Amino acid sequence: MNGHNHSASAEIGGPFATRLRRLTHIGDDELCELQRLSGEARQIHAKTDLVHASDHPVRLHVLLEGWACRYKLLRDGRRQITSLLLPGEICDLDTLYVTNSDYAVGALTACTVAPIDRSELRDLATSQPAIGEALGVLMALDNAMLTERSACLGRRSAREHVSHLLCELLVRLMLVGHARGNGFTLLITQEEIADTLGLTAVHVNRVLQGLKSDGLIEQRGHNVVISEWGLLRRIAGFQSGYLHLEDVDEATFDFVRVPWVMQTQSSDQNSLDAHG
Amino acid sequence: MNGHNHSASAEIGGPFATRLRRLTHIGDDELCELQRLSGEARQIHAKTDLVHASDHPVRLHVLLEGWACRYKLLRDGRRQITSLLLPGEICDLDTLYVTNSDYAVGALTACTVAPIDRSELRDLATSQPAIGEALGVLMALDNAMLTERSACLGRRSAREHVSHLLCELLVRLMLVGHARGNGFTLLITQEEIADTLGLTAVHVNRVLQGLKSDGLIEQRGHNVVISEWGLLRRIAGFQSGYLHLEDVDEATFDFVRVPWVMQTQSSDQNSLDAHG
DNA sequence: CGCGCCATTGATTGCTTTCAACGATTGTGG
DNA sequence: CCACAATCGTTGAAAGCAATCAATGGCGCG
Numbered sequence: 001m002n003g004h005n006h007s008a009s010a011e012i013g014g015p016f017a018t019r020l021r022r023l024t025h026i027g028d029d030e031l032c033e034l035q036r037l038s039g040e041a042r043q044i045h046a047k048t049d050l051v052h053a054s055d056h057p058v059r060l061h062v063l064l065e066g067w068a069c070r071y072k073l074l075r076d077g078r079r080q081i082t083s084l085l086l087p088g089e090i091c092d093l094d095t096l097y098v099t100n101s102d103y104a105v106g107a108l109t110a111c112t113v114a115p116i117d118r119s120e121l122r123d124l125a126t127s128q129p130a131i132g133e134a135l136g137v138l139m140a141l142d143n144a145m146l147t148e149r150s151a152c153l154g155r156r157s158a159r160e161h162v163s164h165l166l167c168e169l170l171v172r173l174m175l176v177g178h179a180r181g182n183g184f185t186l187l188i189t190q191e192e193i194a195d196t197l198g199l200t201a202v203h204v205n206r207v208l209q210g211l212k213s214d215g216l217i218e219q220r221g222h223n224v225v226i227s228e229w230g231l232l233r234r235i236a237g238f239q240s241g242y243l244h245l246e247d248v249d250e251a252t253f254d255f256v257r258v259p260w261v262m263q264t265q266s267s268d269q270n271s272l273d274a275h276g
Numbered sequence: 277m278n279g280h281n282h283s284a285s286a287e288i289g290g291p292f293a294t295r296l297r298r299l300t301h302i303g304d305d306e307l308c309e310l311q312r313l314s315g316e317a318r319q320i321h322a323k324t325d326l327v328h329a330s331d332h333p334v335r336l337h338v339l340l341e342g343w344a345c346r347y348k349l350l351r352d353g354r355r356q357i358t359s360l361l362l363p364g365e366i367c368d369l370d371t372l373y374v375t376n377s378d379y380a381v382g383a384l385t386a387c388t389v390a391p392i393d394r395s396e397l398r399d400l401a402t403s404q405p406a407i408g409e410a411l412g413v414l415m416a417l418d419n420a421m422l423t424e425r426s427a428c429l430g431r432r433s434a435r436e437h438v439s440h441l442l443c444e445l446l447v448r449l450m451l452v453g454h455a456r457g458n459g460f461t462l463l464i465t466q467e468e469i470a471d472t473l474g475l476t477a478v479h480v481n482r483v484l485q486g487l488k489s490d491g492l493i494e495q496r497g498h499n500v501v502i503s504e505w506g507l508l509r510r511i512a513g514f515q516s517g518y519l520h521l522e523d524v525d526e527a528t529f530d531f532v533r534v535p536w537v538m539q540t541q542s543s544d545q546n547s548l549d550a551h552g
Numbered sequence: 553c554g555c556g557c558c559a560t561t562g563a564t565t566g567c568t569t570t571c572a573a574c575g576a577t578t579g580t581g582g
Numbered sequence: 583c584c585a586c587a588a589t590c591g592t593t594g595a596a597a598g599c600a601a602t603c604a605a606t607g608g609c610g611c612g
């Protein structure tokens with residue numbers, strides 16, 4: 001009654017299926033096919049690499065549990081995390097079309113990963129158009145998230161950028177049922193956040209404390225709660241459009257209905273006016 | 277004899293065909309199909325938009341002449357150019373899979389653009405696997421360029437970032453035959469460069485003058501020459517791998533052979549040692 | 553010729569980094 | 583169960599890179 005439709009088909013399940021169902025027009029049949037391709041899930045220790053840069057990959061990796069990231073290293077050791085990877089996401093989708101990855105994938109926490117054979121997936125994508133299109137959607141989404149992060153890296157202040165990340169994480173985690181209300185568990189270090197946002201860990205720390213002392217967020221241990229979604233969203237300039245949640249039939253997922261997620265521009269401005 | 281193989285099939289041509297031939301495994305037959313889909317070329321005035329954010333696009337746009345960009349605007353007017361678009365590139369490939377674009381596309385110079393109907397291209401991509409895969413490669417490339425720019429925005433200094441952009445532009449222009457030796461024509465303003473790199477126009481100006489006075493580049497009017505490729509590349513930390521030039525049979529294009537483009541790491545380090 | 557856009561230059565401000573040290577928390581082994 | 587090490591978070595002071603503000607110069611174009 002409350003959106004938890006754990007029918008038999010949901011047993012295909014896990015976050016990968018949830019995400020595909022909510023973001024693409026894939027059917028349960030195709031979902032089964034995908035599931036059939038995926039090999040046995042593998043456990044990855046925290047702080048180890050799943051994929052090395054300039055590998056010649058033969059399989060893709062679906063993240064089932066834990067958080068991971070794509071990152072690049074400069075020669076002098078500077079690191080940029082180019083994407084945070086959450087449960088249900090494919091770590092290295094672009095290597096489906098390109099013969100070597102120009103980034104590495106690392107586990108930020110302990111992870112569970114399901115491998116999918118690259119050439120088998122390529123075959124499936126061409127023989128089953130619905131799967132090919134679903135993968136296209138996922139790739140376009142990667143693109144959109146990178147594009148938005150570029151805008152953050154280039155043109156947003158540290159405070160705006162940190163706020164933006166928190167907003168994005170909440171929505172993305174909510175999509176796969178890993179949020180609790182307006183809060184979630186943040187298992188990565190401030191240094192990893194810093195490498196994502198192009199800042200230093202020290203400054204991330206100061207910015208987070210600023211947000212806390214302004215009453216926008218609460219943080220106890222690894223638990224983060226966004227207490228003032230409207231304000232935080234406003235500071236961040238967060239527009240969820242780039243996550244393309246609205247592309248899918250809204251009936252298939254009710255979480256978007258939570259009023260403070262899909263707030264309209266006007267009601268948002270009201271809330272800003274109200275609070276100054 | 278010198279790489280200009282203008283056979284009959286090259287008449288399919290133009291930079292789009294050149295790019296596809298060099299980056300993907302597409303055949304002349306499929307190239308013809310693509311050409312057939314594309315509508316009549318359209319002229320776009322400089323400084324006008326081709327695509328507006330949150331359109332519901334029915335056609336894609338192939339850039340045939342001129343330079344364009346994808347960009348995002350923040351509410352207060354700050355702009356981030358997320359991709360520079362050069363001749364032969366598709367302006368909005370991701371809208372093939374997603375129903376609205378989260379960015380705008382603007383012409384930086386006067387442009388010539390060929391439209392392709394979205395649903396017709398979707399059909400073609402599924403009915404002709406080779407075309408679907410070629411589009412996948414192009415999308416992965418967009419992804420790779422965004423990823424590399426994120427690393428630049430987040431972790432490179434202004435000087436490194438400007439150098440990196442110049443290196444990238446030279447290689448990308450060379451790919452479609454729009455470079456002259458180690459030089460090219462830079463028709464965009466310093467403010468547009470700044471919006472690409474997440475800097476201010478003032479600072480871009482100072483950095484460019486620094487590179488000039490250090491003898492790394494020459495600039496007269498709109499003409500830029502990279503006089504010290506090895507050094508500039510070294511400063512930028514530019515590794516052309518992310519452009520995936522090596523995925524294709526090298527026999528199909530000889531430009532990569534130009535020794536200073538595909539310089540190995542070791543020879544590069546030598547040149548660094550030599551110059552200090 | 554004059555307007556407008558773009559490039560250039562200088563002085564000043566400020567956000568973020570860097571460096572350094574200390575405190576808190578977690579996990580581990582005796 | 584506690585001591586200890588290691589990692590992570592926190593705080594302060596100083597330095598630096600890039601932004602901002604402001605003004606001038608150059609160039610193309612109507």
